Amino acid sequence: MDDFKSVYCKGCWQQMRVPIFIRSPLSFPFRMMGIKTSRMHPNLCTICESMFTKVKKNKQIDIQATVMFADLRGYTALSEHADPAGIARLLNKFYDECAPAIWKRDGIINKMIGDAVLAIFNFPVEQHDHVHQAVMAALEIQRKFSDMQSEFSDISGMNAPVKVGIGIHTGTASIGELGTNYKDFTIIGSVVNKASRIQGVAQNGEILITDDAYHCIKVDYPQLEPRAYNLKGIDQPVIAFAVPL
Template identity: 40%
Template structure:
């Protein structure tokens, strides 16, 4: 412990103050210890209430007004961090046992041997220092868990907390899958809707998505307004991170569409949630320094996921997943979108729309795949194939998108998604 250790001595003997200060004069002179004195329990409680620097109490048992046993009980109620050593006659073992049962740390017998007192004080203070260090570490651990719980699922928090050395989120290159969401038209909605309504809408929306991310053991990297950035495969490695991310994206889409209908029934025209997913290596870690926790990721793998989310606006889709992600999933169910030329990317990115297995096996998706194959091969009959599909499924935005492209003269699957 740094600085003088402050000790309260409680005893009604008139010479106790002189004896203690004389015995510990060297420690007092060096600034290692300081003492404050009280004649009974009532006076001791007043000292403790006014002097928060007291760390240890050395108390006689037999005193007027309030004895040492009563004082012990009162200290236990209001000053749990203090350590108390009781002093009593050698033959008064009944009171000593009672004192120990009430929380006394140790005891000394009268007449006091000051060498024993010195040893007991140092032992008590050493124990108190260990106890406070344990409390400090526990508080740090609880704070760490509270911070982690904002970003990671309960399973990941438990895993990180159980690791020896705790969570050390320094930057490292990791293979992971990244998911971005954005709520269409939200800025306009904020400008035209009551703040109370927006608050309720947004809180429940973000909470719903976060719960889905956590259900798939994902990490909430960032929430910016209505937009969410999540990751899978970090900080805890997940061999199936791509599969988790796509399953999460499908669940978010289902939740968001149901949530959209809920608010439309209340007269609020909530836009669609657009989702982009990509896999690859990124620099992931805590880049906030000591003053700010910012667990985030950098690299093209992250940028592509973000741009795929934005590409949905061009395509008319809600979900857009890269070839990098699809290649990591055995039995992926979905349909091809095309080669997307994304802003800032030199090479086009093959993209897919993930589908629920029940829909992926439908005749409409089979017909779409056939028409897409014609388009990819440069076959001009792709226009008629997509036109027929639009007639059969007028609400399919991706089919309509390709039809409009072919009507404009497009003969391939390279798409400017800027």
């Protein structure tokens, strides 16, 4: 599982051609300076978290990104019935299973929002096929959940199946450091909003992607059926496609 881990920061290398060592004995002087591995991705460093906007000479920058929301379903109902320790174990397990699927494909986990993971692809490590990478990560997460169903149900202490709903969208988003004391960065913009909303209408165990995302991977799935959704806060119906598992 650890074979994707790099000895130097991939973000700093790609953006600045500076080798910042985060593993191996070479990382020692960097650690002495307080530079550590980012919690968003084990191949990035804390410079990437706090300095990217400085390196880019801006508080906020626009990037092309693919945003993925993966949401643990039934969590609200579970939290009313299962014991808190079981819920915490379930959330940890969810995170542990989602994270490597995302990290292996150079995506970062920007945040855990309650029971959902917000992942970003194409920043800070750029990828020409970031939509494809996001879809591959989503497929791996769904496969893991179907393979480990009984394990997840046992952890939660409930008999009900534990499922994940995933939404993916791609476009121009804004990344920046919001607030003065904020160390890491936040992604904002309609891309994030739409990815979140499309995740909201994905069924349990489903991967829903917007037409913008589908356009980028159509060659892999030429014949998916379009579906129209009316989403809260978005005027026009949104066309989306379910990726076959």
